[in-house]
Amino acid sequence: MPAALVDRPELRKALDALTGRFADAVLGGAVEAGEISVRLRAEILAPALRFFRDELGFSALEDLIVCDEYQAPVEGGKRFSVIYRLYKFPGAVRARLAVAVGEGGSLPSAVPVYPSANWAEREAFDMFGIPFEGHPDLRRIYMADDFEGHPLRKDFPLAGRIGGL
Amino acid sequence: MAFREIDLNMGPQHPSTHGVLRLKLAVDNEVVLRVEPVLGYLHRGMEKLWESLTYTQVVPLTDRLDYLASLSNNLAYCLAVEKLAGIEVPKRAQYIRVVLAELQRLASHLAWTGFMANDIGAMSVLLYGFEAREDILDVFEEYCGARLTVHGIRIGGAVRDLDAPLIARIRTVLERIPKRLADIRALLDENRIWKERTVGIGRISAADAIDYGLTGPPLRASGVAWDMRRDIPYSSYGDFDFEVPLGANGDVYDRYLVRLEEICQSIRIVGQALDGLPDGDCAARVPRILRIPPGEAFHTIESPKGVLGFTIRSNGSDKPERVKMKSPSFINLQSLEHMCKGNLFSDVVGILGSLDIVLGEIDK
C-alpha cells in the first residue's frame, strides 16, 4: 500500500473537527491504516453522515457492512455492529464509521444523505433484521417477502430451516 | 377503460436480462414510468457459506460471483486476505496477477460488447466478440485448466508461473484482438441505427452518478475520472502507464466507447507487464490452513464491472468471522430506474445492457 496513505495530517484535522462537533457521542476515533475510523452512538448517525458528506467532502458511500457479534457484544449488549465506509473522491481518502445497534433497535436511514444506501439497507434488513427509519421502501431484497428469519445472523443455521425456503 | 398505465414484467426468464433478473415496469403507452428490479433468483447464501469455510476454501467460490470475470473476484478477495494477514506478495506474482486481471478485463468487455450489440439487434457482433474472447479463454485453459471459473489467483500469488511459451501465446492473442475490434467498430461506431439507439439514451449526470454510488465504466462515461487502479493502486498497477478513458455525456453510447477504449488500454497494460516481468517467485509461502489474528480489512479493486471490494473480519481462527462483498453490479443496478425514466420501453433493454450487470455478483 502506498506510504502516503498511512499517515495524513488532513485526516487528523478532519477527525478533530468531528470530535469537536459531536463531542459526547463519538466513542472513539483514530487515523489508522490510512483512513479515519470512528465509533459513534446511533443517535448522531444521521448528522454525522451529513457532516462527512457536506463538510469533510466524503461524496460516496462505498459499502454498508453489518457484523453480528452476539458472542461478544459491544457497547452494553448491542449485538450488531453496522459499519459505513465512506470515500472521498477525488482524493482517495476513506472513512469508517461504526455504530452499534441491538436486537429490536433501529437506525436512521442513510438514504437522505447517500441515495446509494437504498439497497444496502434493504439487504441489511433482509439478512440481519435491522430496520432503518426513514427508508423509502424497506422490504426484503434477496429472500422471499414472506420468509421468516434473518439468514446472516449467527444463530440462523447454515443449512436453512425446514419449512423456510 | 383508459389505455394508460400498463404493468409489464420482464423476466426472470427473458432473452436480454443477462441472467435471472426480474424487472417490473410500469409503462404509459411506450414511455417508462417506473422500473423496479426484483432480485434474489440467484441468491446462494455465499456470505453465510464463507463463514464456515477456511480462507483458502473461499477462493474458488469467489469465481462464481461475477462469473464473466472470475479472476477479478479472486484478486479482490486475495488482496483483502493478504492485507488482513500481512502477507507480502512477491513482485513477479504481482505482475502475473496484473496480466491475468487485464486479460480477464478483455474477456469481460468483449463478451459485453457482444451481448450489448445482440440486444440492440446487431447479431453478428455477438459472434465477433465471442470469437475474440475464445482466444483469451484458451489462454486461461492452458494456464490453469479452466475457461470460465478460473481460480487462477490464490492467496499469496498466482497458481503457477508464466513460462515462455505461454507468454508468447498471450502476445499472439493480443495481436489478434485489435483487428476484431476494428471490425466491430466499423460495424457499429458510426452506424446511424446504432447511434439512434444509444446516443442520448439513459443519461446520468456526474453528480447523480456519484450519489447513486455508480462505479466503473458507467461512472467514467459520465466524466468522473474514478479508477481504483489509479486512485489507490494495488498489485503494482502504479508501475504501468495507461490512460483512463472518460466519456462526456453519460449515455449508453459513451459507455460503449469507454469500454472499447478500455480494451485498448488493457492490451497496453498486458504488453508492459509481460515486457517488464521481474524475476522471483510466483507466490508467497502461505500455510494451507491460514489462521489470522483478530482484525478487519477492506480492499477494493477495479473489476470490469466497477469497484469490487471485500471486507473481511477475522477472529483468530482459520475461518473468517464475516466476509462482506461490495458488489459493483448491485450498486449500479440501483440507478437503473433513474436512467430509464422518461425513455421508451425499447430503451430499457439497451440501458440495462450498458450497465453491464452480472446476476451472480448482484445476488451473491
Place this chain on the structure above:
Amino acid sequence: MTPFVADVLIPVGKIVAVILYPMIMVVVMIWLERRVVALMQGRLGPNRVGFQGVLQPVADAVKLFFKEDIIQRQADRFLFNISPVLVMFSSLLAFCFIPLGEPLRFGTYTLTLWIAESPVGLLIVLGLSTISVFGVIFGGWASNSKYPLMGALRSVIQILSYEIPTGLTVLTVAFVARSMDLVEIVRRQESSGVWYGFLMPVSFVVFWISAVAETNRAPFDLPEAESELVAGYHTEYSGMKFAYFYMAEYAHMVLVSSLVVILFFGGWLPPFPGVTALRFLHAVPGFVWYLVKIMFFLYLYVWIRATFPRYRFDSLIRLVWKWLIPLSLANFLIVALVRYLL
C-alpha cells in the same frame, strides 16, 4: 389438346404450382437464411442434415408439426385459429397474378406462366398482400396477453405507414409503363430497353426500404424482436400455427422480391439486351432469369439482417413519415412531370 386438359387439368396444375412455388421458395429461404447468416457470423450453420444442411427445413417442419398446439383458456378461439390462415392466404393468393416468364408454346397451345392476368394486376397484388394486416391484428388481439398485443399494434402501425411510400413508388412505375398490368410492365421494359430500376433509382430504393419494413424484417423487425417483446404478435402461438406465421413471412418476402424484380428489374428479361456479344444470354429461359433475380434480392434480405442493428419503433415511424413519404411524393411529382413533358 382436349378441352378437358386445356380447361381443367392445366389450370388445376397451375394452381398446384402456384401453391407449391412459394412453399418451395420458403424451404429454400429457411436454409439460405440460417446458412448465410451463420457464415457471415463466422460459424457454419446447419450442415449435417442432408448435403450441406439442405434438409434442415424438413427437420424444422417435422419438429413443428409434432409440437403441442396450445391455446390459452382466455384466448378468442376463432380469431386465434384464423389469424395464421389469413396471413398465409394473403401471401399465397397474390402469387396468382405474378408472371414468371414469357408464355411457352407447345405446338398450337400457349401455356401462360401465370394464373391470371389483369389490367390492374399491380393493384390487386398490393391489395391482397395487405390483407395480412388482419391476420396480425387478430393474432395479437386474440392472444389476450400484453406482449402479443403490443407487438401486434406496433406491427400494424408499421405496415400501414409503410404502405404509403410503397404505393407512391409503384405509381411512378405505372406512370412510366402506362399500365398496371404486371405482364405489360415487363414488356414495356423490354421494348424501352432500360429497366425501371435504373431509370428511377429513387423509386427502387424507397420501394425496397418500404418492402423490408412491410415484411417485418430486419432492421425493421422490432415487433417480433426476441430481446424486446419476446416474440411479438406470435408469442402465444406454438406448433403448426407458429409454423404458418413463420412460413407466411418468408412467402411474403418472396412475393415482395418478385414485385421488385418485375417492376424494377425486368422480370424475366435477360440483362444487357443490346450487347450482341452477350446474345447467348437469351438462350436461357425467362423464368430462370426471374429466379436468379429473386434469389439475389432474397440474399440481400438476409445480408441486411446479419449486418444492421434494429431500429427502435419511434425511429422507424419517424423515418417513414418524415423521410420516405415526402421523398416518394417528390419523386412521384418529378416522374409525372417528366412523363407529361416528354
